[in-house]
Amino acid sequence: MMMTINSARLEARISKDLHILIKHAAQLEGRSLTDFIITAVQSAAQKTITDTQVLQxxxxxxxxxxxxxFLPPAHNSAMEKALEQHHHLLEK
Known part of the structure; x- marks a missing residue:
């Protein structure tokens, strides 16, 4: 039985200068241009998601x-009234 690999294609138009820069960075890390781009994009995407979903x-x-x-403030009169109303509603 033949297995299929789920994949998607992503294309982008970039300047020649950016292409040279990315290719040089990939070579410095000993990786293919595709591998370098995928790793960089994945890292940036994960950072964006973490930055927007995690409260620091x-x-x-x-x-x-x-x-x-651990040391909540004492209840004021409005809070006491709300608690009484809440308990009253739960008793019904």
Missing amino acids: LSINDQVRFAEAL
């Missing part, structure tokens, strides 16, 4: 977040 906090923000979780 500074040390100060991490501390403030942890304090808010």
